[in-house]
Every structure is written in structure tokens, then in C-alpha cells.
Amino acid sequence: MDTYLVGGAVRDRLLGLPAGDRDYVVVGATVEQMRAAGYRQVGRDFPVFLHPGTGEEYALARTERKSARGHTGFVVHADPSVTLEDDLRRRDFTINAIAQREDGSLVDPFDGARDIEARVLRHVGEAFVEDPLRVLRAARFMARLAPLGFSVAPETLALMRDMAKGGELAELAPERVWQELSKALRSKAPSAFLRTLRDANALVAVLPEVDALYGVPQRAEFHPEIDTGTHVELVCDMAATLAPGNDLVGFAALIHDLGKALTPEGELPRHVMHEQRGIAPVVALCERLRVPNEHRELAVIACREHLNVHRIDELKPATVHELFARCDGFRKPARIAQLATACEADARGRAGLDDSPYPQAGILRRLHAATLAVRSADVAAGLQGSAVGEALRKARIAAIANAR
Secondary structure, eight states: OEEEEETHHHHHHHHTOOOOOOEEEEESOOHHHHHHTTOEEOOSSSOEEEOTTTOOEEEEOOEEEEOSSSTTOEEEEOSTTOOHHHHHHTSSBGGGOOEEOTTSOEEOTTOHHHHHHHTEEOBSSGGGGGOTHHHHHHHHHHHHHGGGTOEEOHHHHHHHHHHHHHTGGGGSOHHHHHHHHHHHHTSSOHHHHHHHHHHTTOHHHHOHHHHTTTTOBOOTTTOTTOBHHHHHHHHHHHHHHHSTTOHHHHHHHHHTTGGGGGSOGGGTTOOTTHHHHHHHHHHHHHHHHTOOHHHHHHHHHHHHHHHHHHTGGGSOHHHHHHHHHHTTTTTSTHHHHHHHHHHHHHHHOSTTOTTOOOHHHHHHHHHHHHHHTOOHHHHOTTOOTHHHHHHHHHHHHHHHHHHO
């Protein structure tokens, strides 16, 4: 029985990145041997165990055979005869198909270390096409690795295009699509996720509402990048800069302009009412991918309110109060700060404007803080029923006026 460190821990060490979870593969062992050694089995579809001391994952070496369409259509085989190379061969990319012995030396049958040095994301073998989720995984890895200089190997991109053309991406479980998308939004360059999928002709299958934004023009005086799809890429990357690792703000940034794809051609490049037009596609996308409620709610708010935040200085105190109320900002105060960050990402996510000041974010937070400082006990003494709420509303509006 031989044990090897595999996957991301080995890859990230070679990249000089902080170590994440450590996963191991065990060659030459049976389920019974692992249990007898004190390991606790947790794998439902294949033998995965938790170490009795460290809690780290140990999986028996296995192979996979395609048995049906989709991401889950595989038959798994694991027994002592499966070799380390057999196990590494089933993996997606060469940079993830490297094992490390206990003495620190590498087992690298598919030249993953060479591809790390060359900054290339390359598939391991032709079995890559059997799992449509790998198209999204490639895009998600690029969201993390593009800032390090990585690109997708031409032959891998060609396979991804074939997979997109085959239609299996439409069969991916919504939860798995959301999982890959949210990981990409937590990365440093979410734009690379979008570009990779678009280069593979796969974005239209995964996020058709976002894909529809490419080629839609905007007014150059406000959007030097002109193309709305390019703008969304810039906004997503700016959100990743302003709120690192925050997929809540990142998702709001991603979908804030979906309404621009619905602007009548005769109105272009102006996009009057795009905030209202965008709500329906935002809701449709969230329902299709089963997006968590918190993400969905902020996404709708960012779509509907981002222009109001941009012109916060022009709004009357009562109108600002109404904005806070629509956003449920008194019951969920963190939401206003999140909205402010998403709107700043929108304003600075434009060609050549990434360093531009955005005082509106600070103003929005300051006015909101002023309303939160108003306590009902201080303004509603002796009042009952609806009179309490009205007194609180008036006091909050006054606090907004005073905080200007």
C-alpha cells in the first residue's frame, strides 16, 4: 500500500501559492484495509476516507468509464490493481495530474510540471471530452491562473468547442454550474472565466443572458470600451479587486447590466430603462441556476438601483430613504455597503477609468449610517401603531438631510 499527495496541493506548491487542502491517493489497498487502519469511509460513489488523526481525504486509486451523457454518467472502478498512473490519467488537466511521494519527489507521467513552467492549461487525454463539467472547470481555473500568465492550450480549447457543440453543457446540474461560477467570482480574474467560455463557444449555453451582452454598444462618452460584454468583464474584475473573494458582490457585478441586451435596436447606443428591463433576466438566471437567495436578492437590487446610486447626490432625502427601504437596508444593513461596492465596480469597470474616484459609495454608506443611528425609542415616545413608523421615517429622512 503506497500513499501519494495529489492534485491541488502539489500544483500550488509548484506554483509557489499558499497550500490549500491536502488530498491523497492510496494505491494497492482495499476498502477493508483502510477501515481496519482506522480510516472512516465517506465516499458515496467511490471509496474516499478520512484520516483518523488529521481528517484529510484519502481516496483509493480508481479509474472511470463513461456510461451515459452528462457529468455523472460514469462507472467507477477501484481495487488494488489500479496503478497510480491509471488514477492520474482520469484527471482533467496535466497540472492536476501530478503526484508527490512521501520523500517529496514527483510522479509526473503527463508532464504537468512542464506545463506549469510554460503556464499552459492542457487536458490530460482524450477522455477529457467525456465530462462536460470540465469545460467550466477550465474556465474557472483560468479565472485563478490567468493573472499568473496561463493560457489554454489550443488543442484543449478545440476539444472544449467540440464539447459545447455536442450540447452536453445544457445537461449539467444547476448546482454544479453555480459552484464553478461562484468559485470563479471569488478568483482574481473572473473576466477570464467569461472569456474562456466565450472562446469555447460555451458561454451561450451556460450564461446566455451574459453572452447576449457581447456586441451590444454603449455610449462612448460613458463607456470608452463601448461593448457591453467587455464592460461586464471589467466590472467583474473590479469587484474582485474591491471585495476579494466575495462572490456575493461579484455576482451582483456580473448581472447588473443584463437589461442592456434587451434595448431595442433603434435606441442604441442609449439604454433608457435598462435597469427595469434587466430584472426579468436576472430572476430567470437565478431560478435556472438555483442561486442562493442572498445572492439573488442583492443581484436584483444592484440591477434595479445602480443608476440611482450613481446619482445619489441628486436624490432628495426622502428618495434616498425610499431606496434604503426598497433594499431592506434597515433590516439587513450590510446590504447597502454591498450595493455601494457593486456600484463602484460598475463605475470603475470601464476602459481607462479603473483609478477614477467614486465618492458615491462613501456618500451612500454615510447616509445609511445616519439613518441607522435613529432609534425608534427616541422619536416615537407616546405614539402607537402606524404613527410609530411614520415618526421613524420622518426622523430618518431628517438624518439623511443633516448628513449631506
